[in-house]
Amino acid sequence: MQDLLGAEHYNTTFAHSLRYIPSDQITVYPNSFLGEGRNGKVYRAKRTRPDGVLATSLRGQTVEVALKELKATGMSMKFARELDLTYTSLGGSSVGCVAFFGISTITGPDAPSRSLRASTDQARKFVLVSECANLGNIRDFLCNELPKRTFQESWILILDMLSGIANGIHTLHKHGVIHRDLHLNNILVTETVFPDQPQGLSSEISAKVADIGEGQHVADPGTFNASVEARDFHAPEILSSRTWSLASDVFAFAVAACKILDKRQELCLERPPENVLKQAGSESKPVDDGSSVLPLKLSRIITSGLKKDPGERWAIRKYIDAIEDLDGDFSSEKDQGGMLRIEWVTLDWWTAYAEAYERTPVGQDDAQTWSAVSDAT
Numbered sequence: 214m215q216d217l218l219g220a221e222h223y224n225t226t227f228a229h230s231l232r233y234i235p236s237d238q239i240t241v242y243p244n245s246f247l248g249e250g251r252n253g254k255v256y257r258a259k260r261t262r263p264d265g266v267l268a269t270s271l272r273g274q275t276v277e278v279a280l281k282e283l284k285a286t287g288m289s290m291k292f293a294r295e296l297d298l299t300y301t302s303l304g305g306s307s308v309g310c311v312a313f314f315g316i317s318t319i320t321g322p323d324a325p326s327r328s329l330r331a332s333t334d335q336a337r338k339f340v341l342v343s344e345c346a347n348l349g350n351i352r353d354f355l356c357n358e359l360p361k362r363t364f365q366e367s368w369i370l371i372l373d374m375l376s377g378i379a380n381g382i383h384t385l386h387k388h389g390v391i392h393r394d395l396h397l398n399n400i401l402v403t404e405t406v407f408p409d410q411p412q413g414l415s416s417e418i419s420a421k422v423a424d425i426g427e428g429q430h431v432a433d434p435g436t437f438n439a440s441v442e443a444r445d446f447h448a449p450e451i452l453s454s455r456t457w458s459l460a461s462d463v464f465a466f467a468v469a470a471c472k473i474l475d476k477r478q479e480l481c482l483e484r485p486p487e488n489v490l491k492q493a494g495s496e497s498k499p500v501d502d503g504s505s506v507l508p509l510k511l512s513r514i515i516t517s518g519l520k521k522d523p524g525e526r527w528a529i530r531k532y533i534d535a536i537e538d539l540d541g542d543f544s545s546e547k548d549q550g551g552m553l554r555i556e557w558v559t560l561d562w563w564t565a566y567a568e569a570y571e572r573t574p575v576g577q578d579d580a581q582t583w584s585a586v587s588d589a590t
């Protein structure tokens with residue numbers, strides 16, 4: 214492994230378990246382009262493992278994987294950096310993140326006729342090999358899925374998505390890594406099918422955090438600047454002093470939650486039940502369209518994540534607990550066939566967002582203008 218990466222890019226912690234996946238195990242599919250960002254291009258491929266030597270080993274197992282090639286060629290500093298961060302964050306457990314399998318080399322999907330083994334060092338491209346997120350990014354997934362859901366089901370879906378994202382951020386934070394580049398193109402969705410389960414339990418859909426290429430070790434003040442394109446996800450202190458922290462990831466998490474709520478509001482076709490509207494409104498301010506109605510516990514999650522002062526935002530672990538707690542309310546209420554446990558309120562989340570910047574709130578239009586910027590990344 215050290216020979217492959219070169220001594221200057223080799224990190225001794227890699228010796229324990231970073232895997233080099235031989236390129237003859239990887240086959241890139243034709244027309245397999247999955248997406249690209251500023252730094253990389255991602256392709257769908259299959260990985261076939263040879264038969265194991267033990268009787269218990271899986272025989273010739275094939276799995277779908279995603280290959281990420283950085284636009285800079287060769288074993289650049291950037292690749293080594295992304296590898297280091299990805300490995301540090303996901304080498305052990307990768308709960309809530311797109312799983313990372315190891316690195317490999319390809320000659321590039323554009324040059325499939327060249328023998329991989331015979332490729333020269335220069336033509337050889339290093340790739341990060343990860344789990345393939347088969348349902349794409351969270352924005353596309355929600356656009357597809359939300360119109361099919363009832364009011365109540367839409368909230369359960371939102372909580373599942375938020376739980377995945379919070380768990381992903383927590384995995385990074387636990388390993389001392391700040392993501393710094395959380396936005397909707399870096400949140401992907403996977404569906405795992407369990408063919409032997411009875412109906413209803415047959416698949417699991419999860420949102421997962423991806424793309425740790427702009428991350429930063431907490432302990433490292435770092436000279437690398439993160440991508441500034443998704444700047445609507447940047448906490449106010451980043452604009453003022455360019456300081457990233459665990460709390461700035463929490464702010465980005467809350468912004469992602471606001472954008473997910475926008476999608477629910479736009480695409481869930483079922484109107485909130487009358488009792489929900491009644492509870493969320495007051496005599497002086499009745500709620501008629503239900504557009505900004507949400508569970509009280511979720512409104513607390515969002516307002517706490519959007520605090521101007523990073524010290525006032527909760528640590529990410531607390532968001533996981535709060536989401537689980539609310540999810541529990543929804544499940545227990547499902548048994549009773551009503552919406553009994555949930556307390557409903559209204560929140561104009563983009564006003565809460567603007568307050569963090571001490572800007573005059575201009576509502577969702579503002580967010581849309583800003584999101585156009587990050588949608589391009």
Ligand SMILES: Nc1ncnc2c1ncn2[C@@H]1O[C@H](COP(=O)(O)OP(=O)(O)O)[C@@H](O)[C@H]1O
Nearest residue numbers: 248249250251252253255279344345346398424
């Ligand atoms: N594991 C994956 N499975 C499916 N699609 C992926 C995967 N990783 C990345 N993509 C797609 O490729 C795009 C770019 O990948 P990303 O790692 O974010 O690169 P960049 O560092 O250039 O932003 C993503 O927005 C997503 O659409």
Ligand SMILES: [Mg+2]
Nearest residue numbers: 250398399424
């Ligand atoms: Mg990206």
